[in-house]
Structure formats: C-alpha cells, structure tokens
Amino acid sequence: MIRFEPDRSQYPQPGDDGKLEIDLETGKYLKLWHGPNHPGITGNMSVELTLCGDEVVEGKVHVGYLHRGFEKLMERRTFIQVFPIVCRVCVPEPDFNEWCYAQAVEELAGIEAPEMAQWTRTLILEMGRFNSYMMAMGGIGGALGMGVIGQWMTYVRDLMLDRFEEMTGARIYHMFILPGGVRGHLPEGFAGRMEEVLATAERYLADVDKAMFTNAVFKARTKGVGVIDPALFEPYGVTGPNARAGGVAKDLRKDAPYLVYDQLDFEVVTETASDIWARAMVRRRDIDVSIALIRQILAKMPKDGPVMAKLPNVLHWKIPRGETYVAGESSRGEYGYYLVTDGSGYPRRVNVRGPSYTHAMALLEHLIPGTNIADVAALMVSLHTYPPEIER
Amino acid sequence: MGNLRDVLSPFTAWKHLIETPVTIRNPIGREAADGYRGFHQNDIEKCIGCGSCEVICQNAAIDMVPVSAPVDGDSGLRPKIDYGRCCWCALCVDVCMTGSLTMSNEYTWVDADPDAFRFIPGVDPKPWDDMEKGYRREGARVLTGAERVEMGELPPEARIDNFDEIVVGYTREQAMIEADRCVECGLCVATCPAHMDIPDYIAAIREGDYDLGLQILYETNPFSEVCGRVCTHKCETACAARHEGDPIAIRWLKRHIVDNVSEDRRLEIVGTPQALPTGRKVAIVGAGPAGLTAAYDLARQGHAVTVYEAQDKPGGMMRYGIPEYRLPYDALDRDIAVIAAQGVTIKTGVRIGREIAMDKLRGEFDAVVLSIGLHIGRSTRIPGTEGPGVEAAIDLLARITAGEEVPVPERVVVIGGGNVAMDIARSMARLQKRKHGAVGVTVTALEDFAHFLADREEIEESFDEGIEIVDARGPQEVVRYKSGKRKGAVKGLRTWAVTSIFDGQGRFAPQYDQGDERLHPADMVVEAIGQAADVSILGEDLTEALEWTRGRLAVDPAGRSSEPWLWAAGDAVHGPDVITAVADGHRVAASVGAMLMAMGEVAR
Amino acid sequence: MMRDLHDHLKTRYRLGDLAERRANLAFVDVARADLRALLVELRDVHGFTHLSLLTAVDWIEEGRFQLTYLMNNRTANRSLGLRVFLDRADPVGDTIHDLWPTAATYQRELREMFGIAFPGSPRVDEEFILEGWTDMPPYRRDFDTLAYSQQTFSDREGRETHDPRAHMAKKLNPEGQR
Numbered sequence A: 001m002i003r004f005e006p007d008r009s010q011y012p013q014p015g016d017d018g019k020l021e022i023d024l025e026t027g028k029y030l031k032l033w034h035g036p037n038h039p040g041i042t043g044n045m046s047v048e049l050t051l052c053g054d055e056v057v058e059g060k061v062h063v064g065y066l067h068r069g070f071e072k073l074m075e076r077r078t079f080i081q082v083f084p085i086v087c088r089v090c091v092p093e094p095d096f097n098e099w100c101y102a103q104a105v106e107e108l109a110g111i112e113a114p115e116m117a118q119w120t121r122t123l124i125l126e127m128g129r130f131n132s133y134m135m136a137m138g139g140i141g142g143a144l145g146m147g148v149i150g151q152w153m154t155y156v157r158d159l160m161l162d163r164f165e166e167m168t169g170a171r172i173y174h175m176f177i178l179p180g181g182v183r184g185h186l187p188e189g190f191a192g193r194m195e196e197v198l199a200t201a202e203r204y205l206a207d208v209d210k211a212m213f214t215n216a217v218f219k220a221r222t223k224g225v226g227v228i229d230p231a232l233f234e235p236y237g238v239t240g241p242n243a244r245a246g247g248v249a250k251d252l253r254k255d256a257p258y259l260v261y262d263q264l265d266f267e268v269v270t271e272t273a274s275d276i277w278a279r280a281m282v283r284r285r286d287i288d289v290s291i292a293l294i295r296q297i298l299a300k301m302p303k304d305g306p307v308m309a310k311l312p313n314v315l316h317w318k319i320p321r322g323e324t325y326v327a328g329e330s331s332r333g334e335y336g337y338y339l340v341t342d343g344s345g346y347p348r349r350v351n352v353r354g355p356s357y358t359h360a361m362a363l364l365e366h367l368i369p370g371t372n373i374a375d376v377a378a379l380m381v382s383l384h385t386y387p388p389e390i391e392r
Numbered sequence B: 001m002g003n004l005r006d007v008l009s010p011f012t013a014w015k016h017l018i019e020t021p022v023t024i025r026n027p028i029g030r031e032a033a034d035g036y037r038g039f040h041q042n043d044i045e046k047c048i049g050c051g052s053c054e055v056i057c058q059n060a061a062i063d064m065v066p067v068s069a070p071v072d073g074d075s076g077l078r079p080k081i082d083y084g085r086c087c088w089c090a091l092c093v094d095v096c097m098t099g100s101l102t103m104s105n106e107y108t109w110v111d112a113d114p115d116a117f118r119f120i121p122g123v124d125p126k127p128w129d130d131m132e133k134g135y136r137r138e139g140a141r142v143l144t145g146a147e148r149v150e151m152g153e154l155p156p157e158a159r160i161d162n163f164d165e166i167v168v169g170y171t172r173e174q175a176m177i178e179a180d181r182c183v184e185c186g187l188c189v190a191t192c193p194a195h196m197d198i199p200d201y202i203a204a205i206r207e208g209d210y211d212l213g214l215q216i217l218y219e220t221n222p223f224s225e226v227c228g229r230v231c232t233h234k235c236e237t238a239c240a241a242r243h244e245g246d247p248i249a250i251r252w253l254k255r256h257i258v259d260n261v262s263e264d265r266r267l268e269i270v271g272t273p274q275a276l277p278t279g280r281k282v283a284i285v286g287a288g289p290a291g292l293t294a295a296y297d298l299a300r301q302g303h304a305v306t307v308y309e310a311q312d313k314p315g316g317m318m319r320y321g322i323p324e325y326r327l328p329y330d331a332l333d334r335d336i337a338v339i340a341a342q343g344v345t346i347k348t349g350v351r352i353g354r355e356i357a358m359d360k361l362r363g364e365f366d367a368v369v370l371s372i373g374l375h376i377g378r379s380t381r382i383p384g385t386e387g388p389g390v391e392a393a394i395d396l397l398a399r400i401t402a403g404e405e406v407p408v409p410e411r412v413v414v415i416g417g418g419n420v421a422m423d424i425a426r427s428m429a430r431l432q433k434r435k436h437g438a439v440g441v442t443v444t445a446l447e448d449f450a451h452f453l454a455d456r457e458e459i460e461e462s463f464d465e466g467i468e469i470v471d472a473r474g475p476q477e478v479v480r481y482k483s484g485k486r487k488g489a490v491k492g493l494r495t496w497a498v499t500s501i502f503d504g505q506g507r508f509a510p511q512y513d514q515g516d517e518r519l520h521p522a523d524m525v526v527e528a529i530g531q532a533a534d535v536s537i538l539g540e541d542l543t544e545a546l547e548w549t550r551g552r553l554a555v556d557p558a559g560r561s562s563e564p565w566l567w568a569a570g571d572a573v574h575g576p577d578v579i580t581a582v583a584d585g586h587r588v589a590a591s592v593g594a595m596l597m598a599m600g601e602v603a604r
Numbered sequence C: 001m002m003r004d005l006h007d008h009l010k011t012r013y014r015l016g017d018l019a020e021r022r023a024n025l026a027f028v029d030v031a032r033a034d035l036r037a038l039l040v041e042l043r044d045v046h047g048f049t050h051l052s053l054l055t056a057v058d059w060i061e062e063g064r065f066q067l068t069y070l071m072n073n074r075t076a077n078r079s080l081g082l083r084v085f086l087d088r089a090d091p092v093g094d095t096i097h098d099l100w101p102t103a104a105t106y107q108r109e110l111r112e113m114f115g116i117a118f119p120g121s122p123r124v125d126e127e128f129i130l131e132g133w134t135d136m137p138p139y140r141r142d143f144d145t146l147a148y149s150q151q152t153f154s155d156r157e158g159r160e161t162h163d164p165r166a167h168m169a170k171k172l173n174p175e176g177q178r
C-alpha cells in the first residue's frame, strides 16, 4: 500500500533561533484556509494550513465565528433564566449542557432531583449521545467522500429527533432538563416507538458497517493515519472516544457514575491503534452501547413518580456562595460545567468545559504538521469536535 | 480473501437505490408532536395580567400591554410576544400563575411583514388559538410555591375557656418560606384600601430586614400590628398565587414584621414629627382607627391634634368590638403608643354632644373630624325582642372588654351570620365554659353555608369550639314563657327555613318555608345583624345644615362634609373594616392638611 | 481521602482550608508561589495527571481574580480545584504550558477575556476568539454586556411594556392617594 511519508522535503528548516522558518515570499509554501466553510470542517471553525507541496507544515486553528458570549450571558441571568440558553452551546448534543447546569445548580442549592427525573435524564443523555454519534459517523464518511453515510445517518438522527420532539416538545434544543428535575413524563407508547427507531438504526448501521468499515478505501485512508501517541493524552487533555481509541478504558459513566449509570449494564468500548480508524470504530461500537442502554433504561425506569423536586420561587432564587464542577461522559469526552455562586440571584461565573476545547486546539495543532493535505479533513473529523464549545 | 470482501462489500449500499425515499415531500403542514412548543395561546379570561411571564422570559420577548380596564386582581394587561426574540423555552407557560398561557403545536407560519410576528396571544386572533394540541405544563405550577405555610393555632381545648390569642404567628423560617412565594406582581396593592406596599414589605422579610419592613408598613398604615391580626385581607383575594394554589398569607406576614420589631425600636424607626408646629388645631371625635390614623398624619404634619373619645380607652371597635382572642389589647396598645408619641392628645371618657357640644369644637379648632363609628346595635324587631334577655352583640362585646359583668346563661342563641355574630358567639362560649363548664351557643343565620357572610376560618373554629351553627334560618319570634316561675323570660327563638334572601331585583326580601319551623331553646337571644351611627350628637341645627345621603352623612371623595370645617371618616361614612378606616383617615388628613396649609398661606 | 491529601500537603505548601463539595471534589486556596511545585507533585506523585480546566473568576469587589486549576485523578476519580488569587489591578499568572501544553489555550483565552497576563505562554497575545476587540476584556465583571449591546445594536421600534402595579395605580388611583 502506498503510504504518505512526511518530511520528504527539506523545508521548512530551522532558523538561527531553532524555530522553523516559513517564509511565504520564497514561493515554497502555500497558505490554505481550511474552513470556515469547508465541508471537511466540523462546524464553524477554520484551520490555517501552510503547505509545502502536499505536506502540511503548520496548522493554526481559528475559532470565534460562533462566539456568543454564553458564559457572560449566564452571569446576567437568574438561575432559572440560564436554563433555556445552556443547550445552545452545542447543537449536536445539547442535553449535556442542560444536565451539567441543572446538576450543578442542584448541588449548590441543596436540591435533589427525584428518581424518575434521574432516569429520564439518563435516557435523554443517551439519546443525545446517539444523535451526536450519527453526526460523527456521517462526518467521517463525508470527509472521505462517502456522502451517502451522512445521508443515512441524518435520516436516522431525524427519527431520533422525532422521539425527542414528542418527549420534550422540541427537536434540537430540548430544554427539558431543568434545575430540580425534568419537565414531564414520557408520552404514552414512547418505548414502542423508540424501539422502531432503534431497529431502523440498527439496519442502517449494518449498512454502514458494510459500506464504510468493510471498505478497502476507507481502511486505506484511516488505518495508521492520524495516530495519536497515547503519551499525549494527559498533556493534551484528551478524553472520551479519542482516548479510548488509544486503549485508555476510561469512561466517566463507569469511573464516576452519575445519574443512574451505576444501575445499568454496559461495557467501556476501547480500541488500541489510536488512528482515525480506531477512533471511528470506538464511536461505531459505542453507538451499539447507547442503543442497548436506551433499551435498558426504558425497561428499567420507574413507570411513574414525581419528575420535579420542590423548588424555591425561581423568580427570586438566590444560591449561597460556593463552587462546583459537574462533569460527565459526552459523546466527545469529558463535558463539564464549573459553576461559581456568590449568594446572589445570578451565577458569578459559569465555565463550560467542552472536550473540543483541548481536542480541536492544542491537540489538533500538534497533530497537523507532517500530514498530507488530503488527510486533514479526516483527521479533524476523527477528533469529533464541535467549535461552539471552544468559544462558547 | 479479506481484501476482496473490502472491495465488494461497499456495493451493498446500492440496494438503497430501489428503496422508497424517506424524505418528507412537503414539510410545510407536517403536524408537530402533541406536546410541541409552538406559537402561544392565552386564555384571556383566565389571565390576570400579573406579568410573571414577562419577568421570567430571559429573552425579554414579552411586553405587558393594556387590553382592558384594570379591576381587582386583574391589571387588564396582557402579554404581547415578540417572536423575533422568543426562543420557545416555555418558561412563561411554566410560570404562568393562572395556567392561562399555553402553546399550540403550530410552528409553520410565513409572513413578509416582520411585525406580524409580534402579537398578543388570545387577543389578536390566530388560527391556532383553539388548538387542543401543544405544550401544556405538566401538573401543578412548580416554579413558584403553590402552598401556603400553615399557621400555628392554639388547639380548641386549650383556648375555649379563655381569651388568649389563638393565632401563634410565623417563625422566621416559616415567614421566609411564605414570603418566598410572592411573585411581586403587585396586583394586591390596588385592592388594599390603604394601598399598602405589599410586595415591598414581603421582600423586606426575604431580606431579613425587619426595620425596613416596619418602615414600609408605617408609610401607609399606623395600625399594622392590628391589621396583621384582624385585617379582612382583601389583598389576598387579588393575589396572583390564589389561582393555582393558596394566596400569599399577606396578613400574617405583616404581623410577622411587627412581631419582630420591639416597641422601642418601632418608636425609633417611626420617630416623631419632623415638621415645625403650624399652630393649627384639629379636633377628632372618636378614637377608632379612622380618627387615630388621621390624628397620626396631621400630627406629623405639625398640627396640634386632640382626639375625644367617649369610652375609657382609645381604639374604638378594635378594642370594644373585636374580641381579645383575635386581637390582644396590648397589641392594640402598642400601635396606639406610636400614634400618641407623635404628640397627639387623646382625651378619653369625653362624649362629644354630651360633655362638649359640636359647636364648641367648631369654635376652638380649625377643623373637626368626625370618626364615631357605628355603635348602636340594630334590632330585627321581631316580636319578643323588647324586654329582658335580648341583647345587642356590640353592647355585650363592649361590656366584656370593659370588664363588666354580663349575663351568661347556659343556652344562648345568636341571630346573624356575619363576623360580629361569630365574635359574640365565641365570646359567650368562652364565658359559658368558664361558668358552666360547657358551651351552649347556637348561631342562626339567614344565609346558607354556601353564601355565608362570616369567614370560613371563623366558622370552622366555631365548630371546633363546640358552637352550633344552623344556616338558612329566618328569625320570627323571641318566644317567652307565658306563665310559671319564669314567666316573661326568654324561652327560645322561633325560626323558619329560608328559601331565598333576595328578590329578582336583588333587593333584600327573604322568603321562608313556613312548614319548616323550629324553636331553638335559649335563655338569652343576642342580635348581631348590624350597627348604626349615633348621629344625634350633632345636634339639631348642624344636622339640619348638613347634607345626607340615605341616612348617612354626605362627604366628598376627600371626606369633607357640606360644612367646610367638618370632615367625616371611617365606619360612620364608609366601612366596613379597620383598613378602610385607616385609608379613610389618611384621605381625610390629607384634605384637612391641605386646607390648613391654605389657611396658613392666607394668614401670612 | 481528600482530607488526608490536604493534611499531607499542607505541611509543605501554603494551602487554605479544604472546601469539600462532594466526596470526590474539593477546592483549596494556594499561594501563587507554591502553585507550580504543588501541580507537579499532584501530577507526579498523587495521580492528578489530568487538567480538567483552567479558568478565572472575577471577584471585582475584592479586587482580585481567582484562577481555578481543576486537577483530576482519573484513576481514583477525584478532583481538586486549586484556587490562586491575583491582584486585579495587575493580574499576572504563571504559565504552565510546559506541564500541560493544552494549558496554553486556556491561558490565551484568559489573556483575551480577562486581561490576565501569562508571560512566556506560547502565542498568548494572539487573538483567540475575538477579532479586533478594543474594549476592556469582556469577561471582566465591569464589562456591561447590556450597555454594549445597546450601543452596538438598535432596539426594535414600538416596544413598550407596563408594570402591573404601576399601571393599576395610575388607572385606579390617579391621585396617588394612600
């Protein structure tokens, strides 16, 4: 098999200070803006690439296209008013924001959401993870020219959105997990309709397995490509599937069980090669875990019971001074909210810790030099990053 | 060979070519899920314009706009939503105090005019107004507390043989929780006759700032300790929280503030008049809440105020009517002490019209305020009411307060279904329990329980205390012994069942079922059917000179009579309760003060 | 568990009291000069190898910034938040990008959003999220987002609201009588 050998060229060369010298004037280099409107980019960000031939010698990540100042906005809203905006930090998997925020508020206010709400929250998070993986699968297919995978996954995701819609009243921004619990019970017959979605999903996923994972082109372009040395995981804050693809069996659902994960049976999926293939495969297999979890939750969850804890009057809800950090295993790794309160009716500070913050910035910039320009999109997509968590 | 499989396997994807497409051909018109959060609906009759939806909306998408004239408990405002801002979070639906606001599951609407997407749901007609489907809040309102913190009370057996105060008062923790429920819409302020700044003093409780709370109370009501106990709390009928839960215990919260500020501290906070003495003199006849409130205001304006009171102690009906178990005398005394500290002279035991004539007051003072209340008990005048053994409720209550001996027979029947009837019934029950060891009181009321005049709590507590209440009975005769040792003494009250109280025009014209007759055995009958003002004190000339409307002294909205020097306030002209008397006192004081200021200007 | 660690460390580092939030989460104040050594020990000896986040809190009333280094021991499932306080008038932090390269991103953001300097941190002065920003660092508490948006954007015409209480007072009691 033909392999791309980096460092074929003698450029760039170190200057007197030891730093690589990239002088565009020499005509040896080409600047290429990968994004923000490139189909191979994961959302609104861009990577400023410097090429020498087809080799990328430098990559700088640029974000800010989607900055809405969420963390600041949250400081200007009462505790209940923050609830509708948190989901907007992340379109593909918004529910993690809702849960982290609600849980952090509950912790600092000394409230416990009822059992029914805990199960519902877990269900929602798995549905969200499933959907996020649908986009990841479609994305990786798309980045390697297999648009049809994206179409299938979009269809399956849409079916799951239908379930979200009937359950929460909205398709994308569900606004269903609020401090104190969740907004309601599952509609009549929900489990049955969910089963139909899961069965359809499994049919399409079998096709994905045949069309993508059992595919010479896909293998050639992902195996051994974009390898992340596991030694980089901790210095670069790599978590979630990206680390699990390198043999690290860490999953907060297991290691620091939150919600009702300690009452559920599942295994932590790992691969060892730490390349694009392994990252794609971990996600592919984790979809099966999610599907199984959704089935389990629906079978095990209580049929009835209160969904909301008693709240103080939210119109003048004050929370004593304190700080906490609530995190869980999102589809992309550790997702957390750091909430600081000061005794007033508003958060003093909310900091959203999205896995993409480390994956798409320092890590990506570290991985890019030496790659072939044709692999950059697949590399990026294999990290499964969502820019809004970087710039919030 | 694995590699061949890797080449062939992807082609299985081609099978999708022959599958039916999964895309929805025309998404416009696709019905959303049953619980979808689409365009809002508002049941305009149910909505009270409290504005809680506006307050919670984090997008500032809601404006409260006038739609109808405000009435008690309804501002007449309705939410107008700007869909350029709305994020469909439905917090407004969740917080809605009445449940009027909901969402339809309609979400597709195209219009070239952006302003079309700003409208008043329920007022500006929309196709989805009557849609059954859409987001509805599941279950009760949870974002603001729905249930009132229960008030502690002495149990019946601990209270029935004494006049100890029944209501315990909130602890700080309880008050905090109750105060937390308030949504600060302020609908109650308009309903309170004195327009007390209710949301503000409740906020002071939440802040734990009782000094501030007391200061706010005194801005509108120098009888907050009294009102915190016995106010008719009309504000609570206007409270937004009552629609899907209990109204805020506004009265108890008021009391809680006063309970937490010592008498000395109250004097410090309220202080004494800051205005320089004006040299003007005002006489006030009657030391009830109306007269004393006017005195408080006028004294703080710098005028010299003398209050004349016929009874031995000031307070009017608050002392001589309302029983001690509802309003302890020392609570009343504390309120009056702050008023007296303003330099008000209160001369008790002086009955104007007898000891001092009105004319004399007119000569000696720049203005006179008449606040004499209603102190003549009305009688049913049914046969048998003349003679011993038939009493007026307010006379008995006054005598009990004064510590006089009152007759306490074993069986008492009370005529009347209002709060005064309950007060005398429960007072007599206590005296009976003490004297005879048993309660023997029957209350007969014209109204049936569904339309009872007395407060629900009063009825329940009376039952608890062993009082019999028979509803829908019309008194026909006080039956007396015709012969024997007890000849002439009261034997009982004969009543007929009431079939209706008002005629078609709404006039008082009770109809009876004469076949349903009962004799309620009694040794004494007490009439508690209303009171009248003793206007004989005015003297013939003045009575002649003044204007009257239906037997009451006519006054302008400021309380001024047709004689420029004479004002009237309180029960004597308005009624029916302490807080109205207080409001009246303020109003009259403002008018008198304005007149005195004008006089001052002329003199200078 | 967290207590033991705290007891163990406080003999050698200037640490504040341990604020325990959950069994597996606690926060502690650290003297700025001790931060680096403590981080290294936590990482190399006590298994706190993962930097969950690095961010700042503006305690404007107290005239200081709080830097929070949230350190995580993934094996033992424990997190320790180290709080370092900087003078708000001249906020300078110490770069730790050599310990965790990813910290450079956090430091660049803190520089931009809070105006906290991290001398020596790679590309720390490059624009990160904002572009052409000239106002004060926007995540400082005294940056008024409302005022900013009012200056930057125009309000929609024709909007007017009414406070129920004031509206009723005006309509029902125009003279403002008590």
Ligand SMILES: Cc1cc2nc3c(=O)[nH]c(=O)nc-3n(C[C@H](O)[C@H](O)[C@H](O)COP(=O)(O)OP(=O)(O)OC[C@H]3O[C@@H](n4cnc5c(N)ncnc54)[C@H](O)[C@@H]3O)c2cc1C
Pocket: B230, B231, B232, B285, B286, B287, B288, B289, B290, B291, B308, B309, B310, B311, B314, B315, B316, B317, B318, B321, B322, B323, B350, B351, B352, B353, B371, B372, B373, B374, B375, B394, B397, B419, B420, B423, B534, B537, B569, B570, B571, B572, B575, B576, B577, B578, B579, B581
């Ligand atoms: C039994 C009873 C229970 C009540 N319970 C409540 C309740 O729970 N809550 C509530 O809000 N309201 C209650 N009320 C009503 C309330 O007490 C009155 O509305 C209020 O006291 C009226 O105040 P006022 O100042 O107009 O008159 P009053 O309080 O009646 O005061 C008038 C004063 O004028 C004096 N006076 C009369 N004539 C003369 C004269 N010629 N010279 C000198 N002084 C004179 C009287 O002695 C009296 O002290 C109750 C009333 C009664 C009778």
Ligand code: SF4
Pocket: B053, B056, B057, B058, B059, B060, B061, B062, B081, B085, B086, B087, B088, B089, B090, B091, B092, B093
């Ligand atoms: S749905 Fe949310 S954003 Fe829309 S008007 Fe209601 S509270 Fe405001």
Ligand code: SF4
Pocket: B042, B046, B047, B048, B049, B050, B051, B052, B053, B054, B078, B079, B095, B096, B097, B098, B099, B100, B101
């Ligand atoms: S919260 Fe409900 S009752 Fe109050 S104004 Fe809004 S829609 Fe009307």
